[in-house]
Amino acid sequence: MRRDVFQAIADPTRRAILTLIALHAMTPNAIAEHFESSRQAVSKHIKILAECELVSQKQQGREIYYQFNPQKMKEVADWLSPFQQLWETRFDQLDKLLNNLK
Amino acid sequence: MRRDVFQAIADPTRRAILTLIALHAMTPNAIAEHFESSRQAVSKHIKILAECELVSQKQQGREIYYQFNPQKMKEVADWLSPFQQLWETRFDQLDKLLNNLK
DNA sequence: ATTTTGCGCAACCAAATAATTGCATATATT
DNA sequence: AATATATGCAATTATTTGGTTGCGCAAAAT
Numbered sequence: 001m002r003r004d005v006f007q008a009i010a011d012p013t014r015r016a017i018l019t020l021i022a023l024h025a026m027t028p029n030a031i032a033e034h035f036e037s038s039r040q041a042v043s044k045h046i047k048i049l050a051e052c053e054l055v056s057q058k059q060q061g062r063e064i065y066y067q068f069n070p071q072k073m074k075e076v077a078d079w080l081s082p083f084q085q086l087w088e089t090r091f092d093q094l095d096k097l098l099n100n101l102k
Numbered sequence: 103m104r105r106d107v108f109q110a111i112a113d114p115t116r117r118a119i120l121t122l123i124a125l126h127a128m129t130p131n132a133i134a135e136h137f138e139s140s141r142q143a144v145s146k147h148i149k150i151l152a153e154c155e156l157v158s159q160k161q162q163g164r165e166i167y168y169q170f171n172p173q174k175m176k177e178v179a180d181w182l183s184p185f186q187q188l189w190e191t192r193f194d195q196l197d198k199l200l201n202n203l204k
Numbered sequence: 205a206t207t208t209t210g211c212g213c214a215a216c217c218a219a220a221t222a223a224t225t226g227c228a229t230a231t232a233t234t
Numbered sequence: 235a236a237t238a239t240a241t242g243c244a245a246t247t248a249t250t251t252g253g254t255t256g257c258g259c260a261a262a263a264t
Contacts, residue, residue: 061230083170217254
């Protein structure tokens with residue numbers, strides 16, 4: 001079971017869940033209401049998000065509130081940052097790349 | 103065949119390929135030399151990266167040079183940016199999240 | 205001209221994944 | 235106390251994925 005952040009955000013439903021609970025913590029049922037999928041399907045997605053620590057949970061009676069954990073998401077941003085300058089710089093960058101073909 | 107950028111970078115080998123060719127364009131064989139996997143396995147990864155436009159190609163005789171396309175990667179950064187402030191702000195943010203549980 | 209090299213494509217296979225269904229348990233509500 | 239609700243867990247299934255093997259073709263090298 002490869003369970004890393006990149007694999008977790010590969011699924012569009014999971015990305016939607018994250019944007020949803022980033023605003024405020026929610027219970028599985030409340031989350032599931034926003035999707036076509038069944039409660040169990042959503043719960044499985046939440047479980048995956050929890051396993052790679054993209055979300056954490058707080059028990060509140062019989063309800064469980066899942067909240068977004070920004071720290072783990074930072075790992076993606078950190079991996080991305082070296083590339084960032086490549087799309088920020090402009091056409092002179094293109095020349096540089098083309099020269100590598102020679 | 104869901105072929106989007108998020109799914110493409112979910113695989114660690116594909117991420118490694120991207121960091122490799124971001125420096126300079128490379129042929130499939132040259133790329134494959136950096137991995138345990140076979141040439142065909144690597145070629146399949148490259149194909150996926152090409153399909154979602156994370157890499158582009160330049161034919162050069164019988165060799166094909168694959169180069170990194172930063173623009174598509176920007177899509178990931180763009181999706182990430184709304185979350186960014188969450189890990190940049192500090193502990194007062196934690197209180198805010200905890201209050202949502204009430 | 206023959207052989208080697210670089211590459212893509214298609215078929216196949218094992219493992220992983222996403223979703224469904226059925227069940228169990230604990231906490232509310234009546 | 236009995237019922238309803240919120241949730242997790244396990245088993246099952248269909249689909250997707252990552253990889254291998256074998257093939258064909260065009261461009262170099264001999």
